[in-house]
Amino acid sequence: MTEPLISIRGLSKHFTMARDLLGRTTSVLKAVDDFSLDIYPGETFGLVGESGCGKTTVGKLLVDLYRPTAGEIIYDGKDLTKLKPSERRAYCREIQLIFQDPYSSLNPRMTVGDIISEPIRVNRLIPPEKVDDRVGYLLNAVGLSANYRNRFPHEFSGGQRQRIGIARALAMEPKLIVCDEPVSALDVSIQAQVLNLLDQLSEEFGLTYLFIAHGLNVVKHVSDRVGVMYLGRLVELAPKRELYRNPLHPYTKALLSAIPVTNPAYRKERILLEGDVPSPIDPPPGCRFASRCYVKGTCGGCPCESETPELVEVSPEHWVACYLHSGPR
Amino acid sequence: MADTVLQVSGLSTDFVMKRGTVHAVRDVSFTVREREVLAIVGESGSGKSVAALSVMRLLQPPGRVTDGKVLYKGRDLLTLSHKEMRSIRGNHISMIFQEPMTSLNPVFTIEDQLVESIKTHMKLDSNAAVARAIDMLRLVGIPSPEKRIKDYPHQMSGGMRQRVMTAMALSCDPDLLIADEPTTALDVTIQAQILALLSELRDKIGMALILITHDLGVVAETADRVVVMYCGQVVEEASAAQLFDQPLHPYTLGLLESIPGMEDAESDGPLPMIPGMVPNPLNLPRGCAFAPRCSRREPRCSGGMPELTELGDGRKVRCFVAADMIAAEVMPRD
Numbered sequence: 001m002t003e004p005l006i007s008i009r010g011l012s013k014h015f016t017m018a019r020d021l022l023g024r025t026t027s028v029l030k031a032v033d034d035f036s037l038d039i040y041p042g043e044t045f046g047l048v049g050e051s052g053c054g055k056t057t058v059g060k061l062l063v064d065l066y067r068p069t070a071g072e073i074i075y076d077g078k079d080l081t082k083l084k085p086s087e088r089r090a091y092c093r094e095i096q097l098i099f100q101d102p103y104s105s106l107n108p109r110m111t112v113g114d115i116i117s118e119p120i121r122v123n124r125l126i127p128p129e130k131v132d133d134r135v136g137y138l139l140n141a142v143g144l145s146a147n148y149r150n151r152f153p154h155e156f157s158g159g160q161r162q163r164i165g166i167a168r169a170l171a172m173e174p175k176l177i178v179c180d181e182p183v184s185a186l187d188v189s190i191q192a193q194v195l196n197l198l199d200q201l202s203e204e205f206g207l208t209y210l211f212i213a214h215g216l217n218v219v220k221h222v223s224d225r226v227g228v229m230y231l232g233r234l235v236e237l238a239p240k241r242e243l244y245r246n247p248l249h250p251y252t253k254a255l256l257s258a259i260p261v262t263n264p265a266y267r268k269e270r271i272l273l274e275g276d277v278p279s280p281i282d283p284p285p286g287c288r289f290a291s292r293c294y295v296k297g298t299c300g301g302c303p304c305e306s307e308t309p310e311l312v313e314v315s316p317e318h319w320v321a322c323y324l325h326s327g328p329r
Numbered sequence: 330m331a332d333t334v335l336q337v338s339g340l341s342t343d344f345v346m347k348r349g350t351v352h353a354v355r356d357v358s359f360t361v362r363e364r365e366v367l368a369i370v371g372e373s374g375s376g377k378s379v380a381a382l383s384v385m386r387l388l389q390p391p392g393r394v395t396d397g398k399v400l401y402k403g404r405d406l407l408t409l410s411h412k413e414m415r416s417i418r419g420n421h422i423s424m425i426f427q428e429p430m431t432s433l434n435p436v437f438t439i440e441d442q443l444v445e446s447i448k449t450h451m452k453l454d455s456n457a458a459v460a461r462a463i464d465m466l467r468l469v470g471i472p473s474p475e476k477r478i479k480d481y482p483h484q485m486s487g488g489m490r491q492r493v494m495t496a497m498a499l500s501c502d503p504d505l506l507i508a509d510e511p512t513t514a515l516d517v518t519i520q521a522q523i524l525a526l527l528s529e530l531r532d533k534i535g536m537a538l539i540l541i542t543h544d545l546g547v548v549a550e551t552a553d554r555v556v557v558m559y560c561g562q563v564v565e566e567a568s569a570a571q572l573f574d575q576p577l578h579p580y581t582l583g584l585l586e587s588i589p590g591m592e593d594a595e596s597d598g599p600l601p602m603i604p605g606m607v608p609n610p611l612n613l614p615r616g617c618a619f620a621p622r623c624s625r626r627e628p629r630c631s632g633g634m635p636e637l638t639e640l641g642d643g644r645k646v647r648c649f650v651a652a653d654m655i656a657a658e659v660m661p662r663d
Contacts, residue, residue, distance in 0.1 A: 050516040051487075157606055187372040188543060192587035192602035199599060215517050217546075217588075221600055258521040260546025262573055262585060272525055273518045275472075276486045 004038035005208050006062070006095075006176060011035045011071035013057050017281055029281045031057040033232040035071070036311070039176070044202065044209040046219030046240070048255070049229035052277055055212045058229075059178040062210065063097045064088055093123055096174035100181040102161035106153040112139070112164055113149030119171050138167040141204065143197060159190035163197065170205060178210045183218065195222055216252075217259045220244060225317075228252045231280050231288035234311055237319040248320045250295050287322070299324045333400075334505050334537045335361045335384070335422075340397035342376075342383045351610045353379040353392070355561040361505065364531060366538045368552035368569070370545060370584075374607050376561035377541045381507050385424055386414050401505075419450045423498035425491070427510035432494055433482040439466075439493055440478040443500060450501040465496040468533075470526060488519035492526070499530065507539045512547060524551055545584055549573055554643070557581050560608065560618035563637055566645040577644070577651040579623045617648070625650045 012034055018027035032054040039045050049055045060066045062073065064080070073080040080091055099105035106115055116135050120126060126134055136146035142163040153161055162182060169177055179198065183191040199222060201207060213219045219226055220240065227237040228251065236249040247253045254271040273292045286305040290296050296304050302323035311319045312326035320326065342354035354376045361367045371377045382388045384399050386406060399406040406417060418424075426432045434442060443462035447453060453461060459478075466474035469492040482490055491511060498506055508527065512520035528551055531538055540552060548555055548569065555572045557565040557580065565578040576582045583603040605622040608614055614621055620630040629649055637645050638652040646652060 050518060159606060187607075188545075188584055189372060189587055189603040190606065192600040193604075196599045196602060254518060258517040260520075260524070260544065260548075260550045262545050262549040262588060270521060270525075272521055276488055276519065277516075 002040055005041045005075070006039050007072075007074040008035060008037045008039075008058075008062075009072040009074065011058070011061060011073065012069045013054075013061055013066055014069045027282055030232050030283060031280060032061065032068075035232070035234055037227065037234065037237070039208060039210060041175075041208055042202075042206065043224040044211055044222050046211045046213065046223030046226040047229060048213055048216050048219055048226060050214055050277055052231075052280060053229040054232040054280070055214075055229050056180055057232075059097060059180045059210065059212055062176075062178055063095050064092055065097075093172045094175045096169040096172050096177050098162075098165050098169050098177060098179045098182045101185050102158050102165055103185070105165055106161055108153055111150050111152055112156075115153070115164060116149075116168050116171050119168065123172065125171075125173065134171070138170055141170065141201065142167045157190075158186050159193060162186060162194050166194075166197070166201070170201070173205075174207070176208045176210065178212065180212045181214065182211075184214065191218075198222065215259060216244075216255050228255065231277065231283060233288055233308075233321065234319075235289065235321045237311065239317055242315075242318050246318075248314065248318070248325050249289075249322050250293050250324070251289050254294075295324055332363050333360050334363055334365075334402065335539075336398075336400040337380075337384060338398045338400070340380060340383055340399065341395045342379050342388065343393055343395050344391050345393070346391055349611045352613075353561050353610070354383060357397075357558070357561075357563055359556050359563070359566065361537045361539060363504075363537055364535055365554065366528075366531060366540055366552045368540045368542060368548040368555045369558060370542060370548055370555060371558035372543055372607060374560075374610060375558040377558050378509055379561075380558070381424065381509055381539065381541055385418060385422065385507065387424075416450075419446060419498075419501050419503070421503055422505045422507065423501070423503040424507040424509065425494045425498045425511050427513055430482075430487065430490065430514065433490060435482050437481075438478070439480055439482070439485075443478070443493070443497055446497055447500050461500060462496075465500045466493070468499070468530070469493075469496045470522070471496075486519075487515050488522060491515060491519075491523055495523075495526065495530075499534070499536075502534065503536060505537045505539065507541070509541045510543070511540070513542070513544070520547070527551065545573075545588060557584075560610065560613060562618065562647060563645070564619065564647045566637075566643070568643060571642075571644060577640075577646040577655065578619075578648050579625050579651070580619045583622075583624075 011032060013032040015029040015031060016025045017029050020026050035058060047055050047058065057066065061068050068081050075091060080088060113135050116138055117131050120131055120134060135149055139146050139148060144160065144163055183194050186194060202209060211219055211222055223240050225239050226243045227234050228249065230251050236252045247256055254273045257271045275292055278291050286307055287309050290304045304323060309321045309323050309326060311321045313319050314325050338358045340354055340357045344351040344353055357380050359367065369377045379392065383394050394407060440462060444458045447458040447461050463474045463478055466478060471477050471489060471492055512523050515523065524547060527538060542548060552569045554568050556563050557578065559580050565581050576585055586601040587603060603622050608618060614631065616631040616633055617635055620626050627650060635647050635649045637647045639645055640655050
């Protein structure tokens with residue numbers, strides 16, 4: 001077994017929502033709670049969940065936009081969360097982020113050339129006289145003409161802007177790229193173009209992706225392994241084919257069945273979840289999904305509403321956090 | 330055959346701007362029958378929303394309808410006075426919008442907003458209007474509506490707000506509901522709830538529905554008939570079953586293939602994709618607007634605009650190649 005590129009151990013990010021008179025915390029939003037994950041070199045890991053489940057927070061923790069409340073991020077033998085900011089910066093280069101919204105993530109007053117070359121210059125990655133060539137090379141790599149370097153972001157369409165964002169991330173010569181819903185703001189016919197580009201770049205540049213999305217259909221095509229998040233916790237984790245063929249967690253099943261299918265032959269009985277995702281502020285004890293779960297308590301005596309189920313490996317590489325499959329401890 | 334509720338014929342809408350004129354909707358025709366769900370599909374800029382706003386006469390300048398007829402039960406909506414049009418909106422035709430976050434007024438409660446629209450359109454006193462508002466909230470599946478009606482929009486989630494919008498649109502018993510991307514801003518599990526709700530309401534209160542969307546998956550789940558738009562034109566029209574069984578226009582085919590669907594969970598190759606991008610609406614290509622991106626392009630495609638050809642049983646396609654193939658009955662079945 002190869003060594004993981006990055007190991008996330010018990011990562012938590014809690015936001016304080018309210019304090020009492022003495023400054024003690026009275027209300028906590030648990031955006032990410034006890035989250036553990038290994039990502040292996042060269043793979044694409046798909047992280048799926050609905051809005052508010054904490055998937056973007058995981059991405060931001062990885063690139064040091066948030067400081068974790070607890071837990072470790074082990075990269076290259078070091079725990080990134082324990083490093084001093086000055087030491088941490090060196091590692092920031094190797095973990096890059098591609099944003100969801102290509103309209104707000106590019107500075108409208110900078111030319112495309114400046115946007116891509118700024119990280120190179122700031123980090124003094126290559127001699128100044130070679131920066132121009134590098135920018136041209138990166139633009140070509142993402143399928144844009146090198147002549148576009150003098151243009152401004154507003155001259156480009158959504159798909160092209162996303163390509164510029166990808167080029168900017170590539171400029172840092174990263175090993176891991178966190179893609180935070182990179183295609184959800186794009187038109188259908190453009191989504192496929194960007195997904196194919198990311199796939200092609202991973203081979204060309206030897207990249208590893210953490211691919212964050214809200215629908216299981218988008219990550220299906222690009223991922224090697226897929227993790228499903230619900231209210232700050234990982235509820236299921238499996239290789240792609242296993243997850244889509246044999247989903248175990250009731251939430252994963254509902255998510256899969258909620259995807260509108262164009263081919264009537266593949267249409268399944270739909271599992272309609274009732275209600276909304278509950279608030280992550282002061283969550284009740286027990287399984288986070290219990291309030292919407294349609295199989296709750298069917299195994300007889302499972303502590304669904306009192307104890308949180310652990311993520312358990314039920315078959316090789318297939319992990320699930322549900323008492324129905326792991327049994328009560 | 331059920332009665333026709335809305336018949337749009339030859340609708341054209343222009344936006345006249347300093348840089349030139351955008352023909353956002355070009356000669357669009359479609360009909361909606363009673364209890365029917367008609368889906369209008371297209372990417373951003375295809376003119377699907379502008380067509381809907383033209384029907385409702387809600388276009389803002391510089392948008393202007395330049396030609397066509399919108400017959401609602403025999404009356405041409407485009408010739409009505411503003412006052413007559415106001416009595417059509419809400420009472421007969423309602424619309425819900427894409428953004429449940431911005432379509433509700435944040436400084437009024439749900440009750441204020443629902444009761445206002447009910448009292449405007451129906452002759453009810455305040456108590457009856459509140460009772461009706463609560464009934465409507467219950468109809469769209471909001472739990473404990475007596476309490477939630479006092480909420481402000483920010484106290485509700487996106488799915489709940491979309492339900493409130495739907496309740497408001499339905500509160501005066503319209504015959505036709507136009508839903509402009511009603512689920513785009515929502516999570517998949519909530520999207521499934523709203524789509525199930527719209528189908529259920531169609532059966533329960535017997536209204537017709539125009540569903541505007543870019544998501545062919547949503548179309549497959551809910552629509553009876555589909556109109557596919559590209560660059561302001563209808564490029565294909567068919568029943569939902571026909572369209573997904575045998576898409577004729579290369580654009581429809583490309584859209585269907587490029588959806589990362591659940592069907593091919595085993596494939597690892599690159600996704601099929603449509604190359605290039607939607608042309609600049611100020612500078613449309615000569616001939617077929619889709620020709621520059623089309624895999625079946627022939628020289629004649631950039632010479633002249635193909636007509637929307639009728640193919641029998643309500644199918645129409647705007648493509649030289651597909652029409653010829655159908656005529657010769659050699660259309661490959663995908």
